[in-house]
Amino acid sequence: MTSLQDPAVATLIRTPVVPGAAQAPTAVIHPDRLLAVVQSGLLDTEPETCFDDLVQLALEVAGGERAYFTVVDAHRSFWKSAVGVDASEGREIRVEDSVSQIIIATDGALVIEDTRCDDRTRRLGVVTELGVGACIGFPVRDEAGHVIGGLCVMSNVRRSWTAQQQRALATLARAVSAEAQLRRALSDSRAQAEAMRDARDEQAALAGSLQESLLPPRLPAIPGISAAAAYLPAGHGVEVVGDFYDLFEAGGHWWAVMGDVCGHGVEAAKLTALARYTVRTEAAHPGATTRDVLLRLHDALIAQHGRTKMLTAALATLFPGPGGVTGRLCSAGHEPPLIRRADGRIDVPPTRGCVLGLTDDVVLEEADFVLGHGDALVLHTDGVTEARAGRGQELFGDDRLAEVLTQRYHGQNADGILDRVLQAVGEHNRGYHADDTAIMVIRA
Incomplete structure (x- = not known):
């Protein structure tokens, strides 16, 4: 089944955006990326300690007032984990208002010392509504390399991000990716084992994929x-x-x-x-x-x-x-x-x-x-x-x-x-x- 034929992906693409809103970058709505988001199983799920710990560590390493691990579909940036934010009224914003769309579009790191002087961010809703002065983010990827979201830290004031902080956050983004991939590997292995009705094959496939992810290639x-x-x-x-x-x-x-x-x-x-x-x-x-x-x-x-x-x-x-x-x-x-x-x-x-x-x-x-x-x-x-x-x-x-x-x-x-x-x-x-x-x- 191709990405466009997948019902979940087709639904995401057909869902109309808010009239008059800016359109998300092409990379955000690419069918292969959206399929990876759906298959991650992270959308609309509750916060979890393992991700919260990594996001908290990102905030401590970089400094700032808030940090997020976002999962981004065609129209929204969903906060799987958010530290320093009151999420009681919702855990998502429009994708057009998020910095994660830039990370997806560029397929790389986003390091901005003054959001209001950068053309990519000065009109974003997250900047104007939350008063973000500086931000830094790194892509979170699935096992095939698709960017399903981002690990981002934000500061209320303009500031610089040291090379040491950038390296540490890049490492933490890979750790978030590894945790997400671990869940996907477990889910895929279970589905395959159920189809094959062979519990031993399930254990062997799961063990191999998980163990390889825990050792350097x-x-x-x-x-x-x-x-x-x-x-x-x-x-x-x-x-x-x-x-x-x-x-x-x-x-x-x-x-x-x-x-x-x-x-x-x-x-x-x-x-x-x-x-x-x-x-x-x-x-x-x-x-x-x-x-x-x-x-x-x-x-x-x-x-x-x-x-x-x-x-x-x-x-x-x-x-x-x-x-x-x-x-x-x-x-x-x-x-x-x-x-x-x-x-x-x-x-x-x-x-x-x-x-x-x-x-x-x-x-x-x-x-x-x-x-x-x-x-x-x-x-x-x-x-x-x-x-x-x-x-x-x-x-x-x-x-x-x-x-x-x-x-x-x-x-x-x-x-x-x-x-x-x-x-x-x-x-x-x-x-x-x-x-x-x-x-x-x-x-x-």
Whole structure:
């Protein structure tokens, strides 16, 4: 069925606009975009904590008086989440009066320091009626890249938006997109499974799509660093669990994180998404340390889930230089990070910390480290050390992992070290995957 043939889209396009009103940009009423809006399932739904938390965080990061996550159809900008606004009299405005129409039309960011001096915004109803002096917004997209709405922050006065704020809001807009896509993936997987009447196929399809959305599709290329990572699902991969990793740039340097969320299924996937995007957002704050970021992640877990959810994580900052890589590590109840020296020695940085999300008093200690040429930092989840050939069988263990890492790797990069560890784990467990396994190797 094409977009124009879809009854919901056809209804949106046929609905007459207010006589004499300005017409929305062509991109707003494009049938493919409208179909994506309908399929998102977000129109005319109640506010939800997960979106409200992200919008609140956007307002705190950028400053201002109000912030929105909007979903835009052919005629209105619907406030799925609105912070700093009295929504008791309605949660939508005409699309012609919104800044979201500009984001859709330009397919990109909107950064305006003086709305009354910008021809795109000075006549908009949201500007004249609410007294908006400055605004900033980023697109919220579906999995195919269609812009279904926007994440916007508004100020009552003219002001500038720093590059740091713009990067943080762009990250939060991607987090909102990921949450919306997660819901769509769940809905699509359920519909497909119902049509096929095969519950196992439903679980496998859902697990694959959700798990892929929680891991980076590829690691970035970093001058002076060789990096490799792998994720192996437990069992037959029919249920999403919470191992995750990420390698990204923020605040002028690089960050590496490895985490393990307690639990399985969609709830674990949501918690993993919260963890990954919170780490990225908090790392973008000027001067943020590994301890600062993990503490903010702990606060986010408590704020959203009380003390009912927990996770472990190891977080590192990386500063590549001509002499190697310097950095700092912090571990929150996670498997100890290991450093394999070029001569085969194994160092264990003195990190100590408790799991996140359970207690008020969080103890986290940082440790500095240096990677010389050929040294490698190894981050992993307990799926490595607890690998075994079956229930009651011997665990792979810390000693065996250290023994594998101690072996000589002449001229090998991070991929070579990673492959050798995975090979050793596979030989030990004989294909029996009781738990998810994630590992990342960062070699100078």
